[in-house]
Amino acid sequence: MARPSNTAQRRDEIAASFIEVMAATGYAGATMAAVAERAGIPQGLIHHHFDGKLDLLMHSVGRLERRLVERYETRLRRTGTDPVRRLLAFVDAHVALGADADRASVTAWVCVGAEAVAEPAVRRIYVQALRRRRDELRELFAAASAPRTSRARVLESAGAVAAAIEGIFQVAAVDPTFAARGHAVRTMRRMTLGLLR
Amino acid sequence: MARPSNTAQRRDEIAASFIEVMAATGYAGATMAAVAERAGIPQGLIHHHFDGKLDLLMHSVGRLERRLVERYETRLRRTGTDPVRRLLAFVDAHVALGADADRASVTAWVCVGAEAVAEPAVRRIYVQALRRRRDELRELFAAASAPRTSRARVLESAGAVAAAIEGIFQVAAVDPTFAARGHAVRTMRRMTLGLLR
Amino acid sequence: MARPSNTAQRRDEIAASFIEVMAATGYAGATMAAVAERAGIPQGLIHHHFDGKLDLLMHSVGRLERRLVERYETRLRRTGTDPVRRLLAFVDAHVALGADADRASVTAWVCVGAEAVAEPAVRRIYVQALRRRRDELRELFAAASAPRTSRARVLESAGAVAAAIEGIFQVAAVDPTFAARGHAVRTMRRMTLGLLR
Amino acid sequence: MARPSNTAQRRDEIAASFIEVMAATGYAGATMAAVAERAGIPQGLIHHHFDGKLDLLMHSVGRLERRLVERYETRLRRTGTDPVRRLLAFVDAHVALGADADRASVTAWVCVGAEAVAEPAVRRIYVQALRRRRDELRELFAAASAPRTSRARVLESAGAVAAAIEGIFQVAAVDPTFAARGHAVRTMRRMTLGLLR
DNA sequence: CATGAATGAGAATTCATTCAT
DNA sequence: CATGAATGAATTCTCATTCAT
Numbered sequence: 001m002a003r004p005s006n007t008a009q010r011r012d013e014i015a016a017s018f019i020e021v022m023a024a025t026g027y028a029g030a031t032m033a034a035v036a037e038r039a040g041i042p043q044g045l046i047h048h049h050f051d052g053k054l055d056l057l058m059h060s061v062g063r064l065e066r067r068l069v070e071r072y073e074t075r076l077r078r079t080g081t082d083p084v085r086r087l088l089a090f091v092d093a094h095v096a097l098g099a100d101a102d103r104a105s106v107t108a109w110v111c112v113g114a115e116a117v118a119e120p121a122v123r124r125i126y127v128q129a130l131r132r133r134r135d136e137l138r139e140l141f142a143a144a145s146a147p148r149t150s151r152a153r154v155l156e157s158a159g160a161v162a163a164a165i166e167g168i169f170q171v172a173a174v175d176p177t178f179a180a181r182g183h184a185v186r187t188m189r190r191m192t193l194g195l196l197r
Numbered sequence: 198m199a200r201p202s203n204t205a206q207r208r209d210e211i212a213a214s215f216i217e218v219m220a221a222t223g224y225a226g227a228t229m230a231a232v233a234e235r236a237g238i239p240q241g242l243i244h245h246h247f248d249g250k251l252d253l254l255m256h257s258v259g260r261l262e263r264r265l266v267e268r269y270e271t272r273l274r275r276t277g278t279d280p281v282r283r284l285l286a287f288v289d290a291h292v293a294l295g296a297d298a299d300r301a302s303v304t305a306w307v308c309v310g311a312e313a314v315a316e317p318a319v320r321r322i323y324v325q326a327l328r329r330r331r332d333e334l335r336e337l338f339a340a341a342s343a344p345r346t347s348r349a350r351v352l353e354s355a356g357a358v359a360a361a362i363e364g365i366f367q368v369a370a371v372d373p374t375f376a377a378r379g380h381a382v383r384t385m386r387r388m389t390l391g392l393l394r
Numbered sequence: 395m396a397r398p399s400n401t402a403q404r405r406d407e408i409a410a411s412f413i414e415v416m417a418a419t420g421y422a423g424a425t426m427a428a429v430a431e432r433a434g435i436p437q438g439l440i441h442h443h444f445d446g447k448l449d450l451l452m453h454s455v456g457r458l459e460r461r462l463v464e465r466y467e468t469r470l471r472r473t474g475t476d477p478v479r480r481l482l483a484f485v486d487a488h489v490a491l492g493a494d495a496d497r498a499s500v501t502a503w504v505c506v507g508a509e510a511v512a513e514p515a516v517r518r519i520y521v522q523a524l525r526r527r528r529d530e531l532r533e534l535f536a537a538a539s540a541p542r543t544s545r546a547r548v549l550e551s552a553g554a555v556a557a558a559i560e561g562i563f564q565v566a567a568v569d570p571t572f573a574a575r576g577h578a579v580r581t582m583r584r585m586t587l588g589l590l591r
Numbered sequence: 592m593a594r595p596s597n598t599a600q601r602r603d604e605i606a607a608s609f610i611e612v613m614a615a616t617g618y619a620g621a622t623m624a625a626v627a628e629r630a631g632i633p634q635g636l637i638h639h640h641f642d643g644k645l646d647l648l649m650h651s652v653g654r655l656e657r658r659l660v661e662r663y664e665t666r667l668r669r670t671g672t673d674p675v676r677r678l679l680a681f682v683d684a685h686v687a688l689g690a691d692a693d694r695a696s697v698t699a700w701v702c703v704g705a706e707a708v709a710e711p712a713v714r715r716i717y718v719q720a721l722r723r724r725r726d727e728l729r730e731l732f733a734a735a736s737a738p739r740t741s742r743a744r745v746l747e748s749a750g751a752v753a754a755a756i757e758g759i760f761q762v763a764a765v766d767p768t769f770a771a772r773g774h775a776v777r778t779m780r781r782m783t784l785g786l787l788r
Numbered sequence: 789c790a791t792g793a794a795t796g797a798g799a800a801t802t803c804a805t806t807c808a809t
Numbered sequence: 810c811a812t813g814a815a816t817g818a819a820t821t822c823t824c825a826t827t828c829a830t
Contacts, residue, residue: 005813026315028225032800042816047801049814107314114311116371117304118223127372134375159368159376160384164357167364171356174313175324178331178356183349187357187392194391195384204789229825239791241827250825401810420709422619426804436812438806447804501708508705510765511698512617521766528769546774553762553770554778558751561758565750568707569718572725573750577743581751581786588785589778595830596792623821633795638822640793795827806816 011049014039015060023107027057027115057122061112065129067105068094083143084196088189090140094165095188107173113166134162145196157195164191208246211236212257220304224254224312254319258309262326264302265291280340281393285386287337291362292385304370310363331359341393354392361388405443408433409454417501421451421509451516455506459523461499462488477537478590482583484534488559489582501567507560528556539590551589558585602640605630606651614698618648618706648713652703656720658696659685674734675787679780681731685756686779698764704757725753736787748786755782 017039022030032053036043050056072093079089116126137158145154168188171178214236219227229250233240247253269290276286313323334355342351365385368375376384411433416424426447430437444450466487473483510520531552539548562582565572573581608630613621623644627634641647663684670680707717728749736745759779762769770778 007814010814023314026311029315031798033798043800044802044816044818045814047803048816053800110314111311113367113371114223114308117220117307118226123371127375130368130372130375156380156384157387160361160381160388163364163368163376163381164361164388165364166367167360167362170310170363170367171327171360174310174320175327178324178327178360183353183356184360187353190354190392191357191361191388194394195387197391228823240825241791241793242789244826245789417708420705423709425802437804438812438814439810441805442810504708505705507761507765508617508702511614511701512620517765521769524762524766524769550774550778551781554755554775554782557758557762557770557775558755558782559758560761561754561756564704564757564761565721565754568704568714569721572718572721573754577747578751578754581747584748584786585751585755585782588788589781591785598793601793622819624819634821635795635797635823636793638824639795644821791830793827793829795825797824797826799823800821802820803818804816805818806814808814809812 015063019108022111023104027111087140087144091188091192095185106169110173134158212260215257216305219308220301224308284337284341288385288389292382303366307370331355409457412454413502416505417498421505481534481538485582485586489579500563504567528552606654610699613702614695618702678731678735682779682783686776697760701761701764725749
């Protein structure tokens with residue numbers, strides 16, 4: 001009876017369009033009109049599904065993080081149990097994201113990071129995402145580190161790598177050649193391994 | 198056209214206000230009205246000294262970079278001739294910038310990085326700044342590396358550290374406790390040293 | 395076209411919800427979405443029962459007037475045949491409406507009065523309602539006045555009391571303590587009696 | 592030097608236009624575009640002088656009240672010292688306002704009364720205005736009443752007349768013939784005098 | 789140079805109403 | 810009848826920029 005709800009799908013379509021537009025023109029440039037056009041829907045429909053631009057951004061952040069996380073989880077699954085390999089797999093997965101494969105996501109993520117500066121709500125979820133990344137790294141580092149490595153040191157290493165990944169993203173967003181994929185991956189591996197000693 | 202005003206000082210005052218406001222509210226939030234109020238001048242006056250908001254941003258980027266560069270140059274000067282020490286001094290200087298000492302500059306810099314995504318003119322000078330940083334690091338790495346280290350490897354190391362610094366800035370801008378100064382500095386040193394082996 | 399629905403009850407439910415929402419947030423604030431939510435029905439259903447928001451308002455005006463009229467008619471019935479008592483019963487009944495008993499109706503009525511300013515269709519039925527009230531008062535005044543009181547004078551008295559009641563409603567809608575029920579009733583009685591002399 | 596400020600005058604012009612448009616089309620109908628057109632200025636200029644529509648409304652309320660107050664104060668000044676005459680002068684002045692002389696103000700005032708239902712900020716200043724009117728009447732009643740009249744009774748009388756005036760405004764706003772000026776004035780006088788006995 | 793009023797091109801948002809299911 | 814997604818016109822508000830004084 002009645003019209004079947006396609007809300008979830010529509011929300012995803014809209015968020016996907018938003019991410020693409022934002023990657024191309026920044027958050028301010030991602031006007032509702034531009035997003036609507038990209039999605040091929042009237043502007044009002046966006047407001048039928050989202051409370052506003054901020055709500056759309058917040059929802060997109062979740063989507064972006066999920067996409068990033070899924071990506072490296074897939075890789076981790078393919079990796080064996082060797083702790084060091086697992087740690088490197090994590091790093092590889094993230095740094096490789098700067099590749100064309102998902103450039104839009106990475107660039108959009110950089111925009112989120114900048115909005116986090118100005119908008120408390122965005123900052124909250126952005127920082128949470130960073131912490132989740134660091135926590136994941138902490139476990140990987142803990143498993144890969146020498147037996148008596150202090151918890152503090154593990155935490156620091158995890159934080160540093162988490163931050164470095166963010167830097168790779170930023171650089172990749174503005175200059176693909178700066179840290180060409182192959183190079184960046186290799187070097188990030190070296191940095192990570194360096195922290196294990 | 199921005200006049201070759203006798204009041205270069207005014208331009209600096211305005212740019213300084215712009216940076217502060219941008220650090221607090223982002224680029225979009227740094228309205229001309231807000232900047233003018235912060236500087237304690239009428240809004241129209243900004244347009245006597247700058248061609249527009251973009252011009253103001255471009256000028257501020259130069260100012261920010263100069264400020265950052267001056268800071269670590271001072272440190273480098275205090276450092277001896279040992280190549281490794283010099284390299285670490287460079288890293289220390291940058292990472293320490295996330296401290297309260299110049300938080301506003303760092304946060305504003307992050308905003309510049311996001312604007313670079315959307316605005317070609319900004320991207321150009323932002324990328325140039327990143328390259329200058331990498332080039333500086335390249336020389337430092339070259340001097341500190343083992344004799345036969347390949348040029349490519351030195352370049353990659355420099356790029357990775359340059360990017361990591363950007364990541365530290367981003368994280369520091371939204372979460373001062375994430376990479377508390379002391380920790381971040383120490384870990385960045387370890388990462389850098391790791392790349393030398 | 396509003397269907398001659400078998401669910402006249404639905405229309406009433408919707409109108410009741412509309413009145414409540416309008417009393418709380420004004421006519422503009424009584425959005426179809428808010429009314430639907432209040433009524434616990436989907437938004438589209440309102441349009442099955444009413445031609446539009448204006449139609450809903452018009453129907454609600456009738457409902458409000460009926461509610462008000464019923465109230466004082468009940469009182470009049472309980473009152474004997476003494477003309478003065480009947481006149482005072484009418485006044486009491488209206489002024490007492492400002493009490494919590496039916497505050498929402500009174501407040502909604504005030505909103506109707508304001509919409510009558512801008513919307514001709516509303517003005518028409520609102521003015522008609524005011525005239526019916528005045529006409530009712532005219533008869534009561536005629537019966538209660540001294541034998542040779544002129545028709546003009548009776549009409550004027552009726553109009554003044556009718557208007558004063560509207561004023562009591564307005565005041566009650568925004569400030570329940572202004573004309574606390576007991577006081578207002580007593581004073582309106584005095585005013586009415588004063589007009590009889 | 593520089594451009595002389597005409598802010599105060601502009602604000603008044605805008606508020607005057609707003610009142611006129613609101614009297615014609617209600618608060619919701621008084622769009623910024625309509626007000627701007629009426630004032631013969633671009634829409635943006637309104638926002639240069641007022642924080643928003645609500646701010647414009649608030650400012651207009653002050654203006655309306657001042658206009659009303661000035662009007663009867665002028666009359667009071669022309670009236671001698673006889674307390675009853677002064678009281679009646681006050682009543683006359685208000686009721687006569689429904690005349691064409693200042694119909695727009697009265698109608699706009701009715702719109703304010705309706706907005707007071709929905710908007711707390713408006714309610715606050717509207718209620719304050721009503722209280723000032725009542726307080727003024729209280730003093731006049733106190734002076735005109737029989738020596739031992741209780742304070743409570745004086746207050747009640749003042750409140751009732753204050754409310755009745757609001758009702759006259761409402762009625763005048765939608766139906767000029769309902770309480771034609773002459774009649775309304777005469778009857779309100781009788782009502783007021785009735786309260787003195 | 790200085791001032792701040794003026795301008796107008798968008799931007800987000802609201803919401804009554806329509807319509808496919 | 811019922812449902813709620815879809816539509817798009819209208820509205821408020823923002824803000825860089827211009828310009829008269």
